[in-house]
Amino acid sequence: MKEKLFRKASIKEFMLSDAHFEKTLTKWNLIALGIGSIIGTGIFILPGIVAYSTSGPAITISFILAAIVCVLAALCFAELSSTFPVAGSTYSYGSLIFGEFPGWIVGWSLVLEYVLGVAAVSSGFSAYFVSLFNGFGIKIPKELTGPFDPGQGTFVNLPSVIVLIFIYFLLRRGIKSSARVNAFMVFVKLAVIAIFIIIGLFFIKPTNYHPYFPMGGAGVIKGAALVFFAYLGFDVVSSSAPEVKNPQKNIPAGILYSLAICTVLYLIMSTVLTGMVNYKNLNVADPVVYALNAVGMGRISFIISIGALAGMFTMMLNTVYGGSRLVYALGRDNLIPKKFGEINPNNKVPMLSLNSITVLAILLGGFVSLKELTSLVNIGTLVSFTFVSLGVIKLRKRDDIPKSSFQMPLYPWLPGLSAILCVALMTQVSIQSWIASLVWFAIGIVIYFIYGYRKAGKSPENYK
Template sequence: MESEGGKIMRTGGLARYFKKESLDRYLLKDAQLEKTMNAKDLVMLGVGAVIGTGIFILPGTVAALYSGPAIVISFILATIVCTFAAMCYAEFSSALPIAGSAYSYGNIVFGEVIGWVLGWALILEYMLAVASVSTGWSAYFLSFIKGFGISVPKALTGPFDPAHGTYINIFAIIIVLLIGLIISRGAKTSIMVNNIIVVVKIAIIFLFLAVGLFYVKPTNWVPFMPFGVKGIMTGASLVFFAYLGFDVVSASAAEVKNAKKNMPIGIIGTLLICTILYILVAAVLTGMTSYTKLNVSDPVSFALHLVNQNWVAGIISIGALAGMFTMMVSMIFSSSRLIYSIGRDGLLPKALGKIEMKHHTPRVSLIAVTIIIAILGGLVSLDRLTQLVNIGTLIAFTFISIGIIPLRRRKDIDNAGGFKVPLYPVLPIVSAALCIFMLAQLPLDTWIVSSIWFLIGLAIYFLYGAKHSLLNNQSKKD
């Protein structure tokens, strides 16, 4: 009897674009990827993606402008919203241990065209995020080496903008190419490097907490809610975006040992650890100095300078570099798996869907991703485009949340013993509603630019993807 995932819609018209993929075919294809990761590796990958320079900046600026010391409550509320989506991702990755994250999940439960839209949204999220962080890393690195008396010609320090004297951001390109090289050595090597640097980053965060704790004055936490409940809610909507990145864990599901057990631990564990770190940093920071003084570009370093702990402030810059490095490792790793998944299905050139067997990596897709991100980071001004990362993420969150309902109805998918979202179907619906609410808060210009992106994506799908789709071509043979 034919499984639901393999049924062929013969009604013609639009129906052909909503054919659902077979889980068995994905499992067979992804078997070429080596299963090397455990729960600890996944948590490290997730923490590497989520905790970047934001932990040294966001708690201070949001506290100063919106939440005051009650920023800790803002983080808790944001965590609750993210936890709903995280649990939906955990169930999907437990039931469908395949590469591609929301793209592949969408193909299986909604149909190919929806899967493509989700994949296109994730391309926007991953590649723009890494490109923008690479420019931030370059700026921090230039500042760091300047302290040693090393200067770099201005022409090599920014995007192509001859009017302002910059032609290429050379260090943004170098760091992306270096990370691409590390990842090309295989999952074991890239995860090992990521794990080491995540440990360094967390150690630096704990150093700040240990030193800062001695300078906390409870009087700085009064008044606790200077901007009232509205300020806490506004703060929650802003710090929500500090958690984005945990979804990259699900992109590596095909390379995980015992995915049913380890994927939920990796996703939910990431969120739990990041929440604790954000809350601790926010509490210590607002206890060290009045929240009114924290609206600066580097609030953690600023607070340390106020208490004459300049040596720790210097180390924080290393933590910032480490934070951005691991974020780029996680995102480039996940991007290569996403592009591999789309190539695997024929919606992009099939060469992108090939696995290089020596290191068990999607080499062609990794090269393509690395080159594109390096060009974006090195030559393009991304200032107004980085907000598009949020829209891509939230669209994926929305579909994954509501997708739990058709996933549960699939008789050909066995998630016995795997993670399941509690309070079904209420929690997935609430999660989708919260994501839609967050989408509604994004500015109009973000929607306009993203609409252009999605129109380009649909044009590529209908002009190329649908014609080369393995699923569509298989149905013609049948």
């Protein structure tokens, strides 16, 4: 039984199965994909809330500390994704390095991350969409703007459902079309951020930076744990591996460049925001809009809503894309029915996988309140990051796998440090979220032993 649980997948078999994908993505497509996945509403909301609650103007240092943790994880992703240019991201790496059952656990945690993540963002998109329309005097009926809760007068979150359907039809056209739309929306988002930064520079008051450490070093560290999640999303880049030209070179570049650009933007944004207004006044749902109103520039605040909508759209687009490739990989390996691992010959898209992710996201985003569930996304992400960090350590001990042109420096110290930091951040998640996560993992284990354990690896060439 132990041998079966920890049998390792064959990289040759994975690459042969993924050969049906069309290789169209360039380095610049991947950078846009990474930026689109990382930067969302967090850049317009998180700097203000974290500055108020934990770190004050020193939130810039919190972002730097969080960036260090993410860079370590990103370096691990870069080495593994260039070594294994296959679909499935962390799930596939886990199957190749640790074995079938550990890979399934990682894949199951990623399903949670992708589905809940896109559903939660779709709800946020709906809120901004309704607010923007209200600003133009257009009222959307309350019954169509919230989860199914007749007691509160809401029945369906229609904007959430509509945007997810639009994303679905965009993705089913193929990766070329969605990559072009993603690049355009990333441009809109970056333009809005640049507009705010340029305007804000003229209203910075140095006195707002004093005291710089109002809550001490502990506040800065706690702030780093909170803003860490603003960087998540770069792992979606590795999901695109089978559709990337020259993946050994372009995937590491896409991951690291997009993370570097986003880090610089977060630092500048938080510096300008805390310089425009005192951090004590930033405990609001829309701190960027508040800051503009505070300096008499409220008339352009609608631009921020457009930037936020663009940010959330690209996050949903890329998350649904990454989730569909994950479900495809699980089907490819027969851990779930094989039909999920089939590629449509016309558009080169795993249609059943895309359909399933979209339907789940629509049901959750359109009809379920996700306030108590969104923190589960963080656990799924950190579990996958930990496996990736440990995977680099184990990978270097394998002599049956060709070495990648990109290798993480200071091995094994940096991969080990990355794993330790990811585990440390898991301790910041609430006990309620951990209980819910353990239930989710228990369901996954049951599914594995009922189906995957018996069905996966029937052909001897699939595993070694």
